[in-house]
Amino acid sequence: ACPLRWPPEWSVKEKIMKAEKNKVVTFHYTLKNAEGEQMESSREGDPMAYLHGTNSIIVGLEKAMEGREAGEEFSVTVQPEEAYGVRNDNNVQRIPLKRLKGIGKVQVGQILNLQTNKGQVQVTVLKVGRFNVDVDGNHPLAGHELTFDVEVMEIRDATEEEVTHGHAHGPGGHQHD
Ligand code: ZN
Numbered sequence: 001a002c003p004l005r006w007p008p009e010w011s012v013k014e015k016i017m018k019a020e021k022n023k024v025v026t027f028h029y030t031l032k033n034a035e036g037e038q039m040e041s042s043r044e045g046d047p048m049a050y051l052h053g054t055n056s057i058i059v060g061l062e063k064a065m066e067g068r069e070a071g072e073e074f075s076v077t078v079q080p081e082e083a084y085g086v087r088n089d090n091n092v093q094r095i096p097l098k099r100l101k102g103i104g105k106v107q108v109g110q111i112l113n114l115q116t117n118k119g120q121v122q123v124t125v126l127k128v129g130r131f132n133v134d135v136d137g138n139h140p141l142a143g144h145e146l147t148f149d150v151e152v153m154e155i156r157d158a159t160e161e162e163v164t165h166g167h168a169h170g171p172g173g174h175q176h177d
Contacts, residue, residue, distance in 0.1 A: 017155040019068045021053040024168040026154040027065075034145045042172075047153045049172035051162055058083050067122055068152050077147045084141040091137035092126065106133055111140075 019025045026049045042048050050056045052065065060078030068074070079088050095114075100106055100129040112127045112135065123135035158168070167174040 008138050016069055017157075018056070019052050019065045019152070019155055022158045022163055024049055024051045024156050024158045024162065024173070024174055025052050025065060025068075025152065028151045028153060029061075030149045031124045032117075032147045034147075036147075039141070039146075046172040049168040049170060051158055051166065051168045051173075054166050056167055058146075061150075064148075064150075065152075066156075071154050072152045073145060073150065075149050077145060079145055080143050083144065084139040086139050087143035092134065093123075093137065094132045094134050097129075097131055097133055100133065102158075 006039055017023060026047045028042045028047045029040075030038060030043065032038050043045070049056075050062075052062070055062065055067075060080065060082030061076065063082070064076035064078075083090065097106070100112070103112065106112070106128050108125055108128060112123050112125060114121050114123055115137070119138055123137045124140060125133055126136050127134040162169055165174070
């Protein structure tokens with residue numbers, strides 16, 4: 001009898017990894033707004049790595065990632081509700097300039113980190129007056145429909161430590177100090 005079995009067992013058993021719970025997914029992305037303008041891209045550096053199923057990337061993108069394999073490329077358009085949320089006009093506030101001592105000259109469009117009773121908040125300067133500054137505490141991408149062009153680079157099993165921490169480690173993931 002012929003001892004050779006074909007196909008060899010290893011090639012039958014090799015399982016293609018899919019993006020699912022407890023997998024670390026590494027991907028490149030380019031982010032565009034509804035006007036098609038590029039807002040961000042991971043292509044300038046390392047791809048991003050995240051632990052699937054932990055809400056560590058925006059909801060709409062994680063949903064679109066489900067079941068994908070390494071090498072896949074796709075585009076997904078995500079509504080604000082599943083991205084950075086809708087804009088809240090209550091997040092626009094007028095604050096006295098003297099509260100911003102030490103920051104230097106404040107300019108429209110500048111992003112400031114303000115210390116509040118809810119912790120540090122990032123705001124965008126809308127208007128600079130003589131005594132006051134109007135700032136917007138909404139995420140700069142709040143209210144925007146976003147399109148992601150994605151390339152899945154790698155999918156691997158998460159380590160026990162990553163599952164415990166709830167995030168991916170290594171390049172593109174969480175860096176511990
Ligand atoms: Zn960790």
